[in-house]
Amino acid sequence: MTASDPCFLSVAEAAALIAAKRLSPVELVHSYLARIERLDGALHAYVRVLPDEALAAARAAEAEIAAGHYRGPLHGIPIGLKDIYDTARVATEGGSKLCLGRVPASDGTTVRLLKQAGAILLGKLTTWEFAIGGTAFDTPFPPVRNPWNRERDPAGSSSGSGAAVAAGLCAMAMGSDTGGSIRWPAAWCGLAGLKPTYGRVSRAGIMPLSFSLDHAGPLVWTVEDAAIVLQVIAGYDQRDPGSVDRPVPDYRAALASPDLKGVRLAIPRAIFERDSSASEAMASAFEAAVEVLRGLGAAIAEIELPPLALYNATASLITRSEGFAIHEKTLRERPLDYGALARDRLTIGAYVRASDMVQAMRRRLMLVEATNAAMEGFDAMLLPTCPDPPAVLGELGPYFDNRRPMYMRPFNLTGQPALSLCNGFEDTGLPLSLQIVGRHFDEATVLRIGHAYERATPWRERRPPL
Amino acid sequence: MADSIEDRFAVETELLGLKLLPGQEATLRAAYAALRDAIALVGADYGFEAEPAHVFVPTPGKARGP
Numbered sequence: 173m174t175a176s177d178p179c180f181l182s183v184a185e186a187a188a189l190i191a192a193k194r195l196s197p198v199e200l201v202h203s204y205l206a207r208i209e210r211l212d213g214a215l216h217a218y219v220r221v222l223p224d225e226a227l228a229a230a231r232a233a234e235a236e237i238a239a240g241h242y243r244g245p246l247h248g249i250p251i252g253l254k255d256i257y258d259t260a261r262v263a264t265e266g267g268s269k270l271c272l273g274r275v276p277a278s279d280g281t282t283v284r285l286l287k288q289a290g291a292i293l294l295g296k297l298t299t300w301e302f303a304i305g306g307t308a309f310d311t312p313f314p315p316v317r318n319p320w321n322r323e324r325d326p327a328g329s330s331s332g333s334g335a336a337v338a339a340g341l342c343a344m345a346m347g348s349d350t351g352g353s354i355r356w357p358a359a360w361c362g363l364a365g366l367k368p369t370y371g372r373v374s375r376a377g378i379m380p381l382s383f384s385l386d387h388a389g390p391l392v393w394t395v396e397d398a399a400i401v402l403q404v405i406a407g408y409d410q411r412d413p414g415s416v417d418r419p420v421p422d423y424r425a426a427l428a429s430p431d432l433k434g435v436r437l438a439i440p441r442a443i444f445e446r447d448s449s450a451s452e453a454m455a456s457a458f459e460a461a462v463e464v465l466r467g468l469g470a471a472i473a474e475i476e477l478p479p480l481a482l483y484n485a486t487a488s489l490i491t492r493s494e495g496f497a498i499h500e501k502t503l504r505e506r507p508l509d510y511g512a513l514a515r516d517r518l519t520i521g522a523y524v525r526a527s528d529m530v531q532a533m534r535r536r537l538m539l540v541e542a543t544n545a546a547m548e549g550f551d552a553m554l555l556p557t558c559p560d561p562p563a564v565l566g567e568l569g570p571y572f573d574n575r576r577p578m579y580m581r582p583f584n585l586t587g588q589p590a591l592s593l594c595n596g597f598e599d600t601g602l603p604l605s606l607q608i609v610g611r612h613f614d615e616a617t618v619l620r621i622g623h624a625y626e627r628a629t630p631w632r633e634r635r636p637p638l
Numbered sequence: 639m640a641d642s643i644e645d646r647f648a649v650e651t652e653l654l655g656l657k658l659l660p661g662q663e664a665t666l667r668a669a670y671a672a673l674r675d676a677i678a679l680v681g682a683d684y685g686f687e688a689e690p691a692h693v694f695v696p697t698p699g700k701a702r703g704p
Contacts, residue, residue, distance in 0.1 A: 384691075481679060482679060482680070484676075485675070485676035485677075485679040485680050486676075486680050488673075488676045489673075489676055489677065489680060492673065504656075504657075507657075507659060508659070512661075512662075512665075515659075515662070516662065516665050516666055516669060517669075519656065519662075519666060520666060520669040520670065520673055522654050522656060523647075523650055523654070523670055523673055524673065524677070527682070528677050528680070530690055531677075531680050531681065531682050531684065532680050533690030533691045533692075534684050534688045534689070534690045534691075535680045535681070536690070536691040537688075537689060537690060537691040538688075540691065570665060570669075
């Protein structure tokens with residue numbers, strides 16, 4: 173990829189050129205298809221590429237824009253979808269042998285909104301089996317490779333989404349996040365990944381894993397791109413029982429402020445120093461990021477949250493129970509059609525008693541209240557996204573999160589918006605990541621902080637060496 | 639009453655009617671031990687009136703439904 177390659181453009185940059193009729197959506201789709209053809213054989217980000225459909229949609233977009241009917245900044249933008257997002261007449265298989273040949277009749281809500289905004293679907297992206305199975309070698313879909321180093325894991329479960337955006341194989345990809353599955357691959361692939369507030373973005377038409385912890389959101393090259401996508405997909409949907417009817421602000425307008433004067437940021441330092449210590453590289457990148465944010469005018473102080481293990485244990489019981497409830501019938505009838513990791517991770521939910529689940533939901537409410545109380549007087553929290561840079565592919569192990577607990581699940585439990593973004597690279601060139609956690613429904617502030625940080629740092633100038 | 643984690647795992651597996659595949663027992667037993675730790679950490683000593691979080695809605699919105 174060269175600096176002039178259109179696959180190098182952020183969504184915002186491509187949109188500006190398309191709106192000015194200086195970039196053809198058809199040419200853009202051709203560029204992405206050629207790049208996918210050249211690179212994806214080694215990366216495995218896509219499970220299904222849709223060249224004919226994408227080119228037809230691009231021609232339609234081009235004609236519409238030429239006729240003066242520009243729909244907005246996703247019009248003509250090529251995207252990918254994690255293969256748990258239902259797509260009308262296009263197979264959606266959830267990374268599992270159990271769903272091979274499953275073709276939904278209709279689009280999920282977010283897919284419909286993205287298409288209405290003019291986005292062009294390039295294809296479906298690899299997912300961990302049912303968004304839980306881990307980096308598996310025994311499913312019909314080979315594990316995704318990290319574009320920054322193909323011997324490394326891109327993380328999951330939105331592994332194809334992370335790798336595709338990082339490698340320039342689509343401009344934006346949708347993922348899902350039950351315990352970090354947007355933010356973690358964003359972190360390990362050097363991207364921005366946004367988990368919006370629970371209830372902000374519809375999950376209707378997305379395969380569920382854990383009803384009360386699942387979130388949908390974008391993986392993108394820049395924070396500005398996350399704002400653009402959120403603008404399109406945010407809003408109430410009566411098809412999603414968790415959806416909340418709240419006004420949707422102008423997210424991109426929130427990015428206009430040149431500094432962070434008046435913004436109050438909290439650091440829950442014990443989480444990543446006492447409870448699960450961040451690696452030296454991740455910790456030093458975090459401290460450097462804090463200084464950048466301070467330099468932009470933010471006021472920064474430390475707070476104390478409940479122990480990380482308590483959040484993670486509570487979330488674990490809920491995920492196990494809800495996941496088993498969804499999969500019990502097929503686990504009993506067709507266990508051999510699951511990969512071993514998904515089968516084990518789902519089956520263990522059978523051992524959670526009903527009363528254990530109720531206690532977890534009691535604890536959950538306490539943790540939400542404790543987190544809200546700790547954040548009183550602050551606009552957002554800062555912490556690393558995860559303790560370590562990308563692991564060697566295949567070496568995560570089935571219980572990696574017990575050995576090295578990560579810092580994302582607390583905010584699935586509380587439902588707060590959380591953004592991960594690149595805050596540097598370790599010496600080997602692997603990406604590092606910062607997490608910004610906001611108050612409920614205040615994605616605008618989270619995006620503002622992330623965008624200001626991104627503009628003040630050089631990390632968006634580097635792309636994977638492909 | 640089963641005392642050890644291994645015994646409890648075996649008893650509960652039978653009660654649940656789960657037919658484990660070859661090799662699955664060892665990995666699930668390890669996961670079961672971690673699960674028991676999580677259950678212990680979450681605890682069961684809550685006040686009588688302690689309400690659980692229901693389907694999580696962080697801030698009241700307008701009435702939901704059609």
